[in-house]
Each structure stands twice: as structure tokens, then as C-alpha cells.
Amino acid sequence: MTNQLTGSENEAGTPRAGSWMTATARRVVPLGLRQSLIAIVLGLAICFVVILLVASDPLAAFDSFIVGTFRSTYSFGSMIAIATVLVLTALAAAVSFRSGAFNIGTEGQLVLGGLVAAVTAQHLGVTGLVGQAVALVAAAVAGALWITIPAILRVRYRTNEILTTLMFNYIAADLALYLVNSYFRDETSGAVETPPLDQSMWLERILPPSAANVGVVLVIVIVTAMWVLFDRTRTGRRMEASGMQPAFAEYLGIRSHRYLFCSLLGSGALAGLAGGVAILGITHAYVSGFSPQYGFLGITVALIGRLRPVGILLAAFLYSTLMTGATAMQSTTDVPFALVFVLQGVLILLITSQRTGGKA
Amino acid sequence: MTDRPVPAAPAQDPPVLRLEGIVKRFGTMTAVDTVDLEIRAGEIHALLGENGAGKSTLMNCLFGLVQPDEGTILLDGLPVDVTSPRRALELGIGMVHQHFKLVPSLTVAQNVFLGSEPHTGPFVQTRTAEETVARLADEYGLDVRPDEKVRSLSVGAQQRVEILRALAKDVRILVLDEPTAVLTPAETERFFDVVRGFAARGLAVVLISHHLKEVRQVADRVTVLRLGKRVAHEAIGDVTNADLAALITGETRPVSSEVQRGTPGATVLEVEGLTLRNGRGVEVVHDVSLRVAAGEIVGVLGIAGNGQTELVEAVTGLRKPTAGRITVKGVDTTGASPGTVRAAGVGHIPEDRIGRGMAGYWSVDHNITAGYLDTDEVGGRLLSDSKASSLSARLMKEFDVRASSGRQLARRLSGGNAQKMVLARELSRQPDVVVCAEPTRGLDIAATDFVRRELVARRDAGGAVLLVSSEIEEVTQVADRVLIISAGRIVAEYADHRPSEAEVGRAMLEGKS
Ligand SMILES: Nc1ncnc2c1ncn2[C@@H]1O[C@H](COP(=O)(O)OP(=O)(O)OP(=O)(O)O)[C@@H](O)[C@H]1O
Ligand SMILES: [Mg+2]
Numbered sequence: 001m002t003n004q005l006t007g008s009e010n011e012a013g014t015p016r017a018g019s020w021m022t023a024t025a026r027r028v029v030p031l032g033l034r035q036s037l038i039a040i041v042l043g044l045a046i047c048f049v050v051i052l053l054v055a056s057d058p059l060a061a062f063d064s065f066i067v068g069t070f071r072s073t074y075s076f077g078s079m080i081a082i083a084t085v086l087v088l089t090a091l092a093a094a095v096s097f098r099s100g101a102f103n104i105g106t107e108g109q110l111v112l113g114g115l116v117a118a119v120t121a122q123h124l125g126v127t128g129l130v131g132q133a134v135a136l137v138a139a140a141v142a143g144a145l146w147i148t149i150p151a152i153l154r155v156r157y158r159t160n161e162i163l164t165t166l167m168f169n170y171i172a173a174d175l176a177l178y179l180v181n182s183y184f185r186d187e188t189s190g191a192v193e194t195p196p197l198d199q200s201m202w203l204e205r206i207l208p209p210s211a212a213n214v215g216v217v218l219v220i221v222i223v224t225a226m227w228v229l230f231d232r233t234r235t236g237r238r239m240e241a242s243g244m245q246p247a248f249a250e251y252l253g254i255r256s257h258r259y260l261f262c263s264l265l266g267s268g269a270l271a272g273l274a275g276g277v278a279i280l281g282i283t284h285a286y287v288s289g290f291s292p293q294y295g296f297l298g299i300t301v302a303l304i305g306r307l308r309p310v311g312i313l314l315a316a317f318l319y320s321t322l323m324t325g326a327t328a329m330q331s332t333t334d335v336p337f338a339l340v341f342v343l344q345g346v347l348i349l350l351i352t353s354q355r356t357g358g359k360a
Numbered sequence: 361m362t363d364r365p366v367p368a369a370p371a372q373d374p375p376v377l378r379l380e381g382i383v384k385r386f387g388t389m390t391a392v393d394t395v396d397l398e399i400r401a402g403e404i405h406a407l408l409g410e411n412g413a414g415k416s417t418l419m420n421c422l423f424g425l426v427q428p429d430e431g432t433i434l435l436d437g438l439p440v441d442v443t444s445p446r447r448a449l450e451l452g453i454g455m456v457h458q459h460f461k462l463v464p465s466l467t468v469a470q471n472v473f474l475g476s477e478p479h480t481g482p483f484v485q486t487r488t489a490e491e492t493v494a495r496l497a498d499e500y501g502l503d504v505r506p507d508e509k510v511r512s513l514s515v516g517a518q519q520r521v522e523i524l525r526a527l528a529k530d531v532r533i534l535v536l537d538e539p540t541a542v543l544t545p546a547e548t549e550r551f552f553d554v555v556r557g558f559a560a561r562g563l564a565v566v567l568i569s570h571h572l573k574e575v576r577q578v579a580d581r582v583t584v585l586r587l588g589k590r591v592a593h594e595a596i597g598d599v600t601n602a603d604l605a606a607l608i609t610g611e612t613r614p615v616s617s618e619v620q621r622g623t624p625g626a627t628v629l630e631v632e633g634l635t636l637r638n639g640r641g642v643e644v645v646h647d648v649s650l651r652v653a654a655g656e657i658v659g660v661l662g663i664a665g666n667g668q669t670e671l672v673e674a675v676t677g678l679r680k681p682t683a684g685r686i687t688v689k690g691v692d693t694t695g696a697s698p699g700t701v702r703a704a705g706v707g708h709i710p711e712d713r714i715g716r717g718m719a720g721y722w723s724v725d726h727n728i729t730a731g732y733l734d735t736d737e738v739g740g741r742l743l744s745d746s747k748a749s750s751l752s753a754r755l756m757k758e759f760d761v762r763a764s765s766g767r768q769l770a771r772r773l774s775g776g777n778a779q780k781m782v783l784a785r786e787l788s789r790q791p792d793v794v795v796c797a798e799p800t801r802g803l804d805i806a807a808t809d810f811v812r813r814e815l816v817a818r819r820d821a822g823g824a825v826l827l828v829s830s831e832i833e834e835v836t837q838v839a840d841r842v843l844i845i846s847a848g849r850i851v852a853e854y855a856d857h858r859p860s861e862a863e864v865g866r867a868m869l870e871g872k873s
Binding site: 228231233238241244247248253 | 676677678697698699700701702703708710712715716717718719720721722726730731733734738739742743
């Protein structure tokens with residue numbers, strides 16, 4: 001007989017293995033700022049303990065980790081540049097999480113998006129704003145294409161998208177390496193990278209000499225658009241219903257599959273765009289390993305930001321402050337950058353295990 | 361009516377449990393207001409009250425799920441601090457919740473011992489766990505297999521698992537929150553035998569229910585809550601059902617007057633030769649035909665599990681038929697998507713209101729306006745919060761949905777109010793066809809009456825209502841035509857008169873008229 005109370009038999013397109021994800025998506029959205037703050041404070045406290053344990057001069061380490069970023073325009077600008085990319089990968093994660101699918105493949109989509117942006121920018125023949133726009137759109141399309149197969153598998157055959165998108169990360173990394181090595185490599189360079197882009201294709205810097213660039217404007221536009229989509233449109237509302245409670249969405253006549261498919265593609269596109277922004281705005285060439293795990297970090301940022309665009313914006317600034325801080329700390333003290341990954345693990349754990357407000 | 365003195369307790373029988381002056385507030389709203397309660401060993405104590413009266417909240421205080429703002433809990437005369445459900449179980453207090461909290465993918469034994477598995481070193485002793493469950497099940501006459509997955513259990517069996525979970529912890533006080541709302545009449549009978557067995561062994565049982573008939577059958581004493589306050593506590597023998605009803609609702613209302621029969625017009629919903637398979641591929645509905653006319657309520661009555669769930673799903677587009685035809689106002693909707701069926705003018709009040717009928721983590725506003733997303737009542741191109749919340753506020757008022765505000769999460773609504781929220785969304789759009797399954801399950805007297813009146817009002821306004829229910833009284837009182845479903849077939853029809861309860865009861869059991 002049907003399981004009346006859990007309604008698990010007919011949930012549209014939800015593989016059983018994915019029920020914990022639905023549960024996560026369900027719980028993360030209604031959580032408030034308070035829970036995020038608790039997680040951040042606890043996460044930082046654990047970082048402090050780690051620093052105390054491993055640093056020979058803990059005070060200096062704390063100092064560069066937390067406030068180092070605001071000491072110079074350069075490090076502040078670097079922080080902004082990182083945040084620009086993180087917001088996009090975090091929005092990518094949020095779009096898919098909200099509709100009940102977990103795109104863990106943002107890293108791969110970002111890498112390919114970056115490569116396509118670099119190659120397009122180089123060979124397009126059009127320069128300036130138009131050229132940049134075309135390259136960024138190409139990056140987004142690449143990201144969307146890269147998630148198409150996992151998206152089809154998920155919607156048609158209920159294949160768990162966590163596994164497929166994750167595996168596509170490894171394929172993407174190898175594919176990018178192969179393509180650069182065989183076709184696009186800068187022969188004059190010892191590293192695996194494409195030739196530097198013409199300066200007219202660079203996203204204009206706003207805090208020279210730091211990497212902060214006009215990508216920030218694009219990001220603010222996209223955050224606003226996402227806020228409108230999630231909070232102010234029927235599409236966003238229906239997407240949320242599909243993600244939160246598939247049986248309810250089905251009952252309301254919402255075609256969950258359609259929303260799922262579109263939001264997976266949208267998610268891929270945002271991740272690809274993030275890659276494009278990183279290449280045109282920061283490295284100005286496709287450099288193998290250009291991403292310090294922007295894709296995976298985006299997942300954490302999305303969760304801290306409670307899958308809400310404005311929350312994500314704030315979380316991204318916080319997180320990149322810590323990342324620039326960790327870089328500074330690594331160079332001035334003996335605490336490694338990997339501390340950021342400890343923080344990431346702790347935050348994910350704390351946030352996904354929290355309950356909705358108060359006792360119930 | 362005022363608080364009358366408690367009937368003198370036999371001297372040898374001191375209360376095992378006393379709640380004194382319990383207060384629980386949510387924001388500005390006082391859900392439980394200075395309530396005293398005393399429970400004795402070996403008694404079955406009924407806790408009655410309207411939807412939202414605070415029954416579950418009071419018991420949640422006792423079980424450590426919420427912390428009371430004021431008041432004391434005395435166990436064997438000593439004050440205790442019930443900080444968590446775990447602590448409650450240690451103290452010998454068990455509770456079976458209104459909405460079960462089982463893990464569907466685990467077995468019965470795993471669910472029973474969740475978090476307290478018997479183990480040697482790091483290894484869980486599955487055998488021991490299963491044997492313990494089998495022994496307990498046997499001892500208390502609870503029929504379940506310890507190694508079965510909870511997912512495949514009927515609702516009645518799931519409830520037995522919940523009870524086993526409490527019994528495995530060796531409780532002395534067992535709270536049952538609306539245990540019979542999900543049971544078939546036969547299961548209810550068996551369940552009450554089990555409960556009487558508990559009491560005979562000296563357990564104290566607190567039973568929350570909306571069915572006065574049932575309460576009278578098993579309870580020794582009753583306590584009535586109204587708007588969070590205790591308004592009576594009596595021995596059951598001292599009060600009549602009319603007294604209780606008056607205490608619960610706070611008004612002496614006449615027993616709901618007889619529903620006039622409708623005047624059916626043209627056929628609106630037509631089902632021809634419908635054959636359906638369930639999720640496992642077993643054919644559960646065979647060649648069923650029925651029609652519902654405008655201005656008519658057709659009741660489909662049967663013991664749960666006879667194909668009515670699947671029938672409702674097929675009519676509302678949630679299940680694809682293997683054969684047959686469904687038309688709504690002449691439009692063929694066979695195999696159409698739920699969205700198409702909805703657009704064709706069908707409203708659906710689903711049996712599984714928690715999983716299907718609402719999103720628990722959405723606000724009441726979102727849940728209600730979810731049915732209006734295709735209209736301009738929730739905004740123009742962009743959604744407007746103010747429009748949505750005024751629409752929702754109007755419907756909450758009209759359908760008497762009691763919540764602290766429209767922004768309250770739906771999962772925090774009391775059981776009855778959750779159902780009224782579903783009704784508000786579905787009926788307010790005045791659908792031509794209303795398909796409802798067990799619409800008054802878990803509802804208090806007033807709310808049940810309210811729902812039935814709403815269905816009749818929809819009928820009188822020209823709606824076609826298909827009422828699928830396992831409650832004889834409900835169907836015989838409200839429906840204009842009664843069909844009996846048994847083993848997936850319509851086995852009897854009463855068209856020209858309202859059948860007596862005895863008449864249909866026999867047909868339901870025999871499977872033929
Ligand atoms: N966690 C909570 N937050 C806010 N309000 C709550 C919460 N829990 C309960 N309430 C409110 O407290 C009131 C009492 O609810 P409760 O669940 O105790 O009612 P009940 O008597 O069990 O009703 P029912 O018969 O419908 O189950 C309701 O108005 C409900 O909305
Ligand atoms: Mg209740």
C-alpha cells in the first residue's frame with residue numbers, strides 16, 4: 001500500500017538515495033540568519049583552536065587571518081575578486097538545491113566555462129565590451145552543456161545527479177587538460193596555459209593593482225535577478241515547491257521535471273559563467289588549476305547564505321575575506337591555507353545538521 | 361461551565377503524574393494556559409478539546425519536546441525536569457505522536473531501537489533487537505514483523521511500531537495523540553483492546569481523541585481543554601456526550617441538523633470501466649464506473665485499503681489508469697496530468713494531507729496561495745506579498761484556520777487547522793468538481809461539522825462532490841448517493857434513500873449487498 005504518511009511512493013522524480021538531499025533543501029531554506037551566524041561563530045572558534053595548536057605565533061596568525069584583508073587596497077581588492085566568482089558558483093549551487101537536485105559538478109562546469117571563455121576571447125576577433133559579452137555567454141553555454149547529460153539522466157532515468165555531476169568534474173578536468181595541451185597551449189610558456197589575452201578583453205580593473213574588476217557589477221545584477229526569480233516570480237515559487245516537497249508539487253500540478261531540468265541547466269550556466277569571469281577578470285588566460293576550488297567552495301557559501309541571493313552575497317564576502325586572510329597567513333606564518341578547507345567542512349556539517357528555529 | 365471538583369480518588373491510588381499550572385506560550389499566543397492534570401496508574405485518561413486547544417502542546421511539555429514557560433511536572437509526587445524526549449523515556453514517559461516520526465527505509469526493529477540499539481562493543485545486535493520486538497509485540501498483542509521495512513507497512517501497522525517504540529523503553533505513562541484518526545474501524549477495535557491491556561497492567565494511558573464515542577468506550581476519566589485552559593475534569597460516567605460536546609466547544613449547539621438532499625443536475629464527473637494498478641503493479645481497482653452530477657454528493661464508502669486511495673489518485677491525475685475513461689464536464693481527462701485535471705475544474709482534498717496536501721516548511725500564506733499561482737490574486741507579473749497575504753488572511757478567516765499569523769510554518773499548525781488550510785486553498789476557488797478523501801479525519805466536532813457544511817455548500821452552489829471515506833456516519837449523513845467499494849469493486853449503491861448505518865456496515869464487510 002502507499003505510504004500515506006511519508007508520501008514516498010509517488011514523489012515525482014526523486015530517487016530514494018536523494019531523500020536526504022530533499023530533506024536538506026527543505027530545511028536549509030527556512031533557516032534564518034541566526035543559525036548561519038551560530039555556524040560561522042562555531043566554525044571560526046574551531047579554526048582558532050587549530051591555529052592555537054599548529055601556529056608558533058598564534059596572535060600573528062589570527063591577525064592576518066581575520067583582519068589582514070582590510071589592511072591594504074591590494075588584499076581588499078583580491079578579496080572582492082574572489083567573492084565575485086564565489087557568488088556565481090554559490091548561486092549555481094543554490095539554483096539546483098532549491099529545486100531539489102544537487103549539482104556537485106560546479107567545479108567541472110566552471111573549468112570548462114573558463115576554457116571556453118579564454119578560447120573564444122582569443123579567437124573571436126571582436127574586442128571590447130561586445131567581445132567580453134560573447135566570451136562570457138559562451139562560458140555559460142559551455143557550463144550548461146556540461147550538465148546536460150547528468151540532467152537528462154536525472155530527469156528521465158532518475159539517476160542520482162550527485163554521482164554523475166561529481167564524476168563529470170573529473171572528466172572535465174582531464175578534458176580541459178587534453179584540449180589545452182593539444183590545441184590551445186601557449187608554446188612559449190612552460191606551464192599548461194593558453195596565451196595571455198589581449199588587454200581589451202580583460203574585465204576592467206576597479207581597484208588596481210588588485211584583481212577586483214567590473215565583474216562585480218555583473219554579479220550584483222545577477223544577484224538581483226536571482227532574488228526576483230526566487231522571491232517574486234511564480235516560476236521561483238513552483239521551483240521551490242518541487243524541491244521542498246515533490247509530492248505536494250505534483251499534486252498542485254507543477255511539472256517538477258521541467259523545473260528540475262531547467263534549473264540544472266541554469267545552475268551549469270552560472271558555474272560556467274563564473275569560470276568565464278575568473279578568466280577574463282583575474283587570470284587573463286586559461287591557466288590549468290586557475291580555480292582554488294571555487295566550485296566546491298560555492299556549495300558551502302550557498303549553504304551559509306541559506307540558498308538566498310542576498311545571503312549568498314554576504315556569505316561570499318565573508319568567505320573570501322577568510323580565504324585572502326588564509327593566503328596571507330600562509331605566507332607570513334606557518335599555518336597552511338588548508339585551514340579554509342577545515343572551516344568549509346565544519347560549516348557544511350553544522351549547517352546541514354541544524355534544525356529549524358527553536359524547539360518544536 | 362466551571363471547573364468541578366475531581367471525583368474523590370480511591371485512597372490506595374495516588375496519581376503517578378501531576379502537572380501543575382503548566383503554561384506554554386508561542387510568541388504572544390498562549391497555547392497552554394495554567395493547566396493542571398493528574399493521571400493515575402492503571403487508568404485511561406482522555407484529553408479532549410477543539411483543534412488547536414493545546415492538547416498536543418501540553419503533552420509535548422510532558423514529553424520534553426517543548427519546555428513549559430511555567431508550572432511543574434510531578435512524578436510520584438516529586439518534581440522532575442523533562443528536558444528532552446530522551447529524558448522523558450528514562451523517566452518512564454512514552455508518547456505516540458499525531459504525525460508519526462518513523463524512518464521509512466529502516467526495519468521495524470531498527471526503528472524501535474533507533475538511537476538505543478542493543479550492542480556488544482561497536483556491533484549492533486540485530487537478532488537481540490528483533491527478538492525483543494517480537495516478544496513485546498506478542499506480549500501486548502501488537503501484530504508486526506520486526507524485520508519488515510516500515511515503508512511497506514500500513515498506517516495501522518506503523519502506529520503499532522510507534523507504540524512498540526515506547527514500550528521497548530519500559531514506560532509507565534503512555535501518551536497517545538489521536539491514535540485512532542488513521543485507523544480503520546476494525547483496527548480501532550483491536551487497538552482499544554491493546555490499550556485496555558496496558559491499563560490492566562498498571563500503565564497510565566493518556567488518550568487524545570476527537571471521537572466521543574470512542575472515548576466513552578475506553579476512557580475512565582476525561583479532561584477537557586478549551587483555548588488552552590482546562591475547563592473540566594470528570595469521571596467519564598458522570599458526563600453525557602452532550603455535556604462533553606458543550607464543554608469542548610464552549611457553546612450548547614444542537615447536534616448538527618440533518619443535511620437536506622441535493623437536486624442533481626447534469627453529469628459532471630464520469631468514470632467508465634476504470635481499472636488501476638497500485639505501486640507494486642497489483643490490480644487494485646477493477647472496472648469501476650461512477651458518475652457525479654452537478655449539485656450532488658456521491659459518497660464512496662469502504663474499509664481503507666479497498667482501492668479508494670488509487671481511485672482518487674486516478675480521478676485527480678496522480679495515477680495513470682490501465683483501462684477506462686474519466687471525463688470532467690465532457691472533457692476527457694483520462695491519464696491527464698494533475699495540472700490539466702486541476703485546470704479542468706477539479707479540486708482535491710487529499711487523504712495524506714501532510715505529505716501531499718501541504719509543504720510543512722512553507723508558511724501558511726505560501727501554502728494557501730499555492731493554489732492561486734495561476735491567477736492575478738497573488739500579484740501581477742511579479743508576486744506581491746501584500747496581495748498574497750491579504751488573500752490568505754481572508755481565506756484563513758473564512759475557513760477558520762487558526763495560526764499565530766500567516767507567516768507561521770504550516771508544520772506548526774495543529775492537526776485540524778492544517779486540514780482547514782487545505783480546504784481553504786481547494787474549496788475557495790469554487791471548483792466544479794471536488795474530490796475529497798477522508799476530509800474530516802482528525803478534526804474536532806466543530807471542524808468536522810464545518811467541513812461537512814462546506815461540502816454541502818459547494819454542492820448547493822452547483823458543485824459535484826465525490827466524497828471518499830471510511831466513516832459510515834459521515835457518508836450516510838452527507839451523501840446524496842452512496843456507493844460501497846470493496847476489494848476494488850463497487851458492490852452496492854443506495855440512490856433513492858439514505859441507507860442506515862447498519863445496512864451499509866453489512867455491505868462493507870460482506871463485499872456485496
Ligand atoms: N511550535 C509552535 N509555534 C507556534 N505555534 C504553535 C507551535 N506549536 C503549536 N502552536 C500553536 O498552538 C496551538 C495549540 O496547538 P496544538 O497542536 O497543541 O493543538 P491540538 O489541541 O493538539 O489540536 P489538534 O486537535 O488540531 O491536533 C495552535 O494554535 C498551534 O498553531
Ligand atoms: Mg494535536
